[in-house]
């Protein structure tokens with residue numbers, strides 16, 4: 001025996017009822033004995049309540065509302081019952097509407113709508129849907145019967161949520177089912193007292209009907225047919241990556257549904273659970289999908305938790321005072337007083353100091369809860385034993401649920417760590433000793449971000465997302481996008497990582513899309529959908545979107561962008577940048593960025609500030625962290641100058657090589673930055689700071705490479721003109737070095753806390769003599785690398801190597817976020 005229950009959306013339209021009939025016919029074809037329970041057509045119960053209230057308030061418009069409901073049922077009859085059988089069904093349906101019309105007329109006369117009358121009015125929803133569907137089945141030749149559950153399920157007269165008398169009910173069900181072999185089409189949700197007065201079974205009522213029947217008939221299984229693919233790991237409207245839970249235990253289902261999972265309402269399935277009957281949650285609109293099995297014990301688990309659930313809005317009430325410490329009975333009084341006033345408590349937390357108790361309630365009960373407690377403890381408040389009863393609103397609860405927590409340690413650590421890394425403050429927390437559920441109270445504004453971040457970290461085999469916001473799509477930003485495009489598939493398949501480009505901007509247009517901008521489409525999309533760039537608006541929108549695992553990538557050379565770094569890091573958004581401006585301003589600024597990132601638990605990464613993709617800063621940070629002491633740094637830190645001094649001379653003109661360096665993407669957007677020595681000065685300044693030397697920009701002494709006329713050029717074009725004019729000067733520089741068998745090198749050094757940059761001619765014995773192309777070289781003399789310095793060497797400029805360094809920083813954030 002199997003009991004099938006079809007919910008409101010499954011019987012809500014002609015098409016869905018067709019699907020329902022198909023499912024029933026399939027089961028019958030397998031010669032399975034089944035019983036079927038139906039809810040009212042989707043929306044009808046609410047509409048009937050509304051109509052009842054209208055009638056009770058004397059609003060005559062209820063008549064036309066009722067006609068609309070009647071027409072919905074007639075439309076189904078017309079569409080699904082053969083014409084020659086329609087008249088008897090029309091008559092039966094009309095008969096029910098006449099009866100309902102009379103009741104409503106009575107309500108409008110006496111202007112009163114009791115719970116008892118409301119139950120009677122609501123009962124028409126299930127009576128109508130079940131009647132019509134049983135007629136459709138009969139019209140199709142199925143041996144079926146309409147079964148009004150009021151004749152078999154008997155209850156107390158607690159209208160709206162009547163209590164079932166199982167002794168009588170079970171007996172009547174068995175008797176009824178023994179009488180006939182016809183398929184029983186049973187009305188869900190409704191029942192009656194032993195005197196025949198109509199009652200209803202409360203929330204999840206039709207599931208309850210199915211469960212009562214299944215338990216009485218000792219069915220093997222209940223199928224709950226709904227409009228979703230079973231129970232999901234999280235609310236799919238909030239977490240796009242949520243997926244169906246294949247198997248879940250009764251206890252887990254209870255915990256998940258308590259926190260708002262609307263698919264089933266497990267308390268109503270208790271009679272079936274008590275008899276170990278398997279429950280399947282299936283989708284009427286996706287018949288072949290496996291759905292979710294709910295059983296006493298779930299089948300093998302792939303994850304430490306089973307699902308995540310949430311309550312969108314709660315209020316947190318806090319009562320505290322030194323007079324509560326060690327005093328027995330305080331919590332008893334708190335919760336007795338609340339229950340006396342019918343205030344349901346959702347979560348409770350008390351620290352072992354016993355100084356305060358906090359609990360959450362539905363916000364609509366918050367003011368009353370305060371009033372109740374202030375009355376209850378008025379004398380303690382007067383005496384100062386209790387300081388205050390306060391409330392905090394705009395909060396949400398998230399609960400992670402799963403039996404797997406019992407076996408695995410670190411589940412709560414993982415939960416709090418992912419919340420921390422995303423800058424989400426936990427206001428209160430609770431874990432029952434059953435270890436089935438850990439709940440956290442957080443700000444409502446962080447709910448979606450928290451759900452997505454938690455889901456990503458617990459359901460690891462699903463693809464995780466990193467949300468990128470890229471400012472600057474020039475040489476480096478554009479190359480980065482190209483690299484991301486080429487790696488998308490690899491990262492998805494091998495690293496289970498989705499780099500979601502959620503925002504882009506250049507100086508003209510910006511585009512934000514939380515659903516992602518495909519890297520191959522960015523040009524077309526920013527052109528078509530982009531709006532005028534405003535960095536403040538871009539950053540503000542980013543913060544408002546509050547996406548989990550967000551990273552701001554600055555690929556500009558903008559000098560004013562730094563102000564936003566503070567804002568972003570403070571909002572727990574990591575920053576990655578090749579732009580050296582932030583780290584080469586004042587030391588106070590540098591320090592403040594580092595500290596904000598540390599305080600917020602996010603990353604501020606800038607490996608490409610020095611030597612492009614060469615692992616210079618990471619190496620230094622590793623040495624510093626492990627306690628090494630830097631004694632001296634000597635380096636060639638300009639790819640552009642390296643290229644120049646490796647290429648010009650012997651008939652090759654200086655200005656032409658600068659042009660070439662620019663074309664190859666080695667120079668700064670403004671090449672005067674490179675040739676004035678400013679770029680190298682910034683880099684040695686950054687390196688000094690990394691080893692704890694608090695230098696300011698003006699502390700760096702810079703040797704000039706260019707003659708005054710070039711340095712004074714007002715535009716880049718003028719600059720090139722002036723270089724052309726100074727060709728003899730540069731030729732002389734190159735020749736005098738070459739005549740001594742030397743090469744020109746622009747060397748930055750940090751020694752005894754002093755940094756300077758000088759132009760040197762070095763001979764073949766110098767370690768920096770043998771460089772080619774845009775090579776950088778850095779030599780670290782430290783306490784551990786004293787006799788032979790640690791040397792890092794390789795191309796230190798260019799679009800590909802720089803973009804890949806930025807990419808590597810992004811990847812290291814993804815590993816950090818887990």
Ligand SMILES: NC(=O)C1=CN([C@@H]2O[C@H](COP(=O)(O)OP(=O)(O)OC[C@H]3O[C@@H](n4cnc5c(N)ncnc54)[C@H](OP(=O)(O)O)[C@@H]3O)[C@@H](O)[C@H]2O)C=CC1
Pocket residue numbers: 471472473474475476477505506507508533535555556557558578579580608609612639665666667668669796797798799802
């Ligand atoms: N080339 C190299 O080898 C290395 C470069 N870097 C650094 O990389 C950074 C980028 O250099 P590169 O790609 O050559 O520069 P580009 O000039 O080619 O690109 C800069 C991009 O930033 C955009 N942009 C500038 N200011 C703003 C702003 N205020 N708001 C929005 N967008 C803005 C520009 O927009 P638009 O297109 O509208 O002008 C452009 O898209 C620089 O900081 C540089 O120092 C670091 C290491 C190595």
Ligand SMILES: N[C@@H](CC=O)C(=O)O
Pocket residue numbers: 608609610611612637638639640641666667668674679796797798
């Ligand atoms: N313009 C720079 C690029 C890297 O920072 C250089 O030439 O080194």
Ligand code: NA
Pocket residue numbers: 607608609610611612613614615616617805
């Ligand atoms: Na680097």
